Amino acid sequence: xxxxxxxxxxxxxxxxxxxxxxxxxxxxxxxxxxxxxxxxxxxxxxxxxxxxxxxxxxxxxxxxxxxxxxxxxxxxxxxxxxxxxxxxxxxxxxxxxxxxxxxxxxxxxxxxxxxxxxxxxxxxxxxxxxxxxxxxxxxxxxxxxxxxxxxxxxxxxxxxxxxxxxxxxxxxxxxxxxxxxxxxxxxxxxxxxxxxxxxxxxxxxxxxxxxxxxxxxxxxxxxxxxxxxxxxxxx
Amino acid sequence: xxxxxxxxxxxxxxxxxxxxxxxxxxxxxxxxxxxxxxxxxxxxxxxxxxxxxxxxxxxxxxxxxxxxxxxxxxxxxxxxxxxxxxxxxxxxxxxxxxxxxxxxxxxxxxxxxxxxxxxxxxxxxxxxxxxxxxxxxxxxxxxxxxxxxxxxxxxxxxxxxxxxxxxxxxxxxxxxxxxxxxxxxxxxxxxxxxxxxxxxxxxxxxxxxxxxxxxxxxxxxxxxxxxxxxxxxxxxxxxxxxxxxxxxxxxxxxxxxxxxxxxxxxxxxxxxxxxxxxxxxxxxxxxxxxxxxxxxxxxxxxxxxxxxxxxxxxxxxxxxxxxxxxxxxxxxxxxxxxxxxxxxxxxxxxxxxxxxxxxxxxxxxxxxxxxxxxxxxxxxxxxxxxxxxxxxxxx
Ligand code: SF4
Ligand code: SF4
Numbered sequence: 065x066x067x068x069x070x071x072x073x074x075x076x077x078x079x080x081x082x083x084x085x086x087x088x089x090x091x092x093x094x095x096x097x098x099x100x101x102x103x104x105x106x107x108x109x110x111x112x113x114x115x116x117x118x119x120x121x122x123x124x125x126x127x128x129x130x131x132x133x134x135x136x137x138x139x140x141x142x143x144x145x146x147x148x149x150x151x152x153x154x155x156x157x158x159x160x161x162x163x164x165x166x167x168x169x170x171x172x173x174x175x176x177x178x179x180x181x182x183x184x185x186x187x188x189x190x191x192x193x194x195x196x197x198x199x200x201x202x203x204x205x206x207x208x209x210x211x212x213x214x215x216x217x218x219x220x221x222x223x224x225x226x227x228x229x230x231x232x233x234x235x236x237x238x239x240x241x242x243x244x245x246x247x248x249x250x251x252x253x254x255x256x257x258x259x260x261x262x263x264x265x266x267x268x269x270x271x272x273x274x275x276x277x278x279x280x281x282x283x284x285x286x287x288x289x290x291x292x293x294x295x296x297x298x299x
Numbered sequence: 300x301x302x303x304x305x306x307x308x309x310x311x312x313x314x315x316x317x318x319x320x321x322x323x324x325x326x327x328x329x330x331x332x333x334x335x336x337x338x339x340x341x342x343x344x345x346x347x348x349x350x351x352x353x354x355x356x357x358x359x360x361x362x363x364x365x366x367x368x369x370x371x372x373x374x375x376x377x378x379x380x381x382x383x384x385x386x387x388x389x390x391x392x393x394x395x396x397x398x399x400x401x402x403x404x405x406x407x408x409x410x411x412x413x414x415x416x417x418x419x420x421x422x423x424x425x426x427x428x429x430x431x432x433x434x435x436x437x438x439x440x441x442x443x444x445x446x447x448x449x450x451x452x453x454x455x456x457x458x459x460x461x462x463x464x465x466x467x468x469x470x471x472x473x474x475x476x477x478x479x480x481x482x483x484x485x486x487x488x489x490x491x492x493x494x495x496x497x498x499x500x501x502x503x504x505x506x507x508x509x510x511x512x513x514x515x516x517x518x519x520x521x522x523x524x525x526x527x528x529x530x531x532x533x534x535x536x537x538x539x540x541x542x543x544x545x546x547x548x549x550x551x552x553x554x555x556x557x558x559x560x561x562x563x564x565x566x567x568x569x570x571x572x573x574x575x576x577x578x579x580x581x582x583x584x585x586x587x588x589x590x591x592x593x594x595x596x597x598x599x600x601x602x603x604x605x606x607x608x609x610x611x612x613x614x615x616x617x618x619x620x621x622x623x624x625x626x627x628x629x630x631x632x633x634x635x636x637x638x639x640x641x642x643x644x645x646x647x648x649x650x651x652x653x654x655x656x657x658x659x660x661x662x663x664x665x666x667x668x669x670x671x672x673x674x675x676x677x678x679x680x681x682x683x684x685x686x687x688x689x690x691x692x693x694x
Binding site: 093094111113114116117118146149150151152153155168172175185186187188189192193196200201202203204205207208213215216217219222223226229230231232233234235236237238239240244245246247248249251252253255256258259260262263264265268269272 | 369370371372373374375376378381382385386397398399400401402403405407409410414415416417418419422423426430447455459461462468469472473516517520521523559560561563564565566567568570571573575577578579583610613614643644646648649651672675676679680685686687688689691692
């Protein structure tokens with residue numbers, strides 16, 4: 065289905081609200097290095113993988129923000145931005161724009177403001193967020209489950225059936241783990257939790273997935289308490 | 300008739316001129332900030348090799364005292380990738396450190412889900428750098444995305460005093476210093492720097508092999524001026540990474556029209572919209588390589604690229620696409636050339652696309668090698684051994 069770019073698509077959201085979100089995008093420190101105007105040349109589109117498969121265009125994104133078309137920006141922020149593969153092939157732009165970076169900022173604002181479409185785009189993504197936040201390693205061997213990767217064929221079955229033994233048959237001592245990519249020290253994980261606490265990233269998670277947020281808080285507060293940081297809470 | 304002085308493409312020579320680079324040299328600013336007391340710069344330790352980057356500036360690549368910032372996707376799903384990097388270090392008896400005081404970089408979270416913010420990303424990066432510095436080693440980044448992301452983080456820290464201030468405060472709370480590496484170095488740059496030494500120790504002739512190369516987007520598109528370029532490789536019009544290594548091993552590298560395209564990984568897509576990853580990977584990369592080059596193997600240098608190009612071919616086969624092209628990392632090919640075991644070291648059983656024909660073409664008896672690996676696993680299963688050790692893998 066073609067992407068509906070008409071300004072009425074989100075008529076239920078006030079112009080002021082859309083403008084507020086765009087102001088947040090423009091207030092980002094990176095903003096002045098990602099957009100310098102747009103020739104409409106389409107070079108970004110020609111190198112964009114997502115443009116080949118979706119009704120998606122980095123040129124449309126660059127044009128919308130350059131023209132400050134607040135309605136269109138809101139429409140894109142509610143849909144298109146999640147199609148981007150973040151490959152940065154569009155950094156070839158002759159005006160030195162980075163449509164991929166513009167999209168990164170728009171995604172962050174969408175997440176920060178708990179947009180329903182951001183929640184939907186990230187559905188099913190909770191496990192990978194949990195892994196990095198709680199264990200310090202984003203991808204782990206035990207994620208290789210046949211039901212998670214049915215399109216990768218029987219090879220995933222073979223790995224998950226042999227997981228424990230095949231991990232032990234890895235020569236580096238750090239890689240005998242199954243729940244993390246490698247052994248991560250407890251002290252390292254505590255330092256990571258302190259970073260989450262000091263930078264407020266848990267608020268972002270809360271806005272996007274409250275269930276995940278509660279699980280993470282439980283895990284982190286318990287480990288922090290064990291490590292002597294009983295004064296730290298994420299409330 | 301007017302004769303215009305037009306050079307044929309083959310006669311044109313591009314010479315990068317660092318004095319006319321369109322960007323400033325970030326390292327000058329990094330050292331200036333150190334003089335101003337803003338941070339401590341982690342110097343590239345001796346011995347290092349200097350390789351040219353896109354605009355002709357030289358980049359220092361450490362050969363020893365490397366702190367291996369591992370990739371979770373490599374260690375988790377294609378562990379022979381990292382094992383081969385370590386095996387190469389051991390084969391040359393180099394001093395390296397495989398840390399447990401290391402976290403993933405959070406770039407995947409950042410590019411996929413935006414559930415992070417600049418302070419958190421920078422703090423995670425600096426915590427890892429500080430951990431390396433505390434034990435006297437220099438960070439060597441295994442993942443292409445971590446590498447690209449850390450370059451962006453370093454760039455932001457140089458240009459945003461407020462971000463530096465915030466990260467410094469976080470580091471103080473962790474009892475760490477605000478440190479910054481003089482260079483952000485990717486392991487494939489280390490492999491490239493080592494290529495002649497690897498070729499000197501080559502045990503397996505690879506001159507009958509044709510390969511295609513897929514360069515990782517986050518290696519050469521993010522902060523592009525920092526990627527390695529070489530006038531001998533693609534006339535310095537494209538990054539020399541991987542291609543330079545393979546050529547040194549005698550491999551014929553074939554060119555194809557979608558070289559610049561990404562692999563289809565997409566961060567969010569590989570997990571929750573994999574139809575895109577599969578289609579792009581098979582139709583824009585694998586099929587094009589097979590149609591235009593018909594290589595024996597495709598070689599790349601990043602976690603997501605190996606994963607997507609390799610795993611996507613299973614579904615492609617079901618749709619009668621032209622697939623069946625083995626996918627490996629440069630570290631695996633380099634280790635194999637030096638005689639590393641295809642299963643104990645390269646751990647090829649974690650890869651999906653069949654690579655047996657490739658091994659046979661190299662004269663490797665894969666059935667015998669698989670038997671040897673299974674014997675090791677048998678010892679683990681029976682309790683005779685707890686783990687396979689480096690000594691077992693090297694025997
Ligand atoms: S970063 Fe996004 S917009 Fe840019 S080329 Fe890649 S997929 Fe397209
Ligand atoms: S490449 Fe740059 S100038 Fe051309 S359409 Fe894309 S954003 Fe606009």
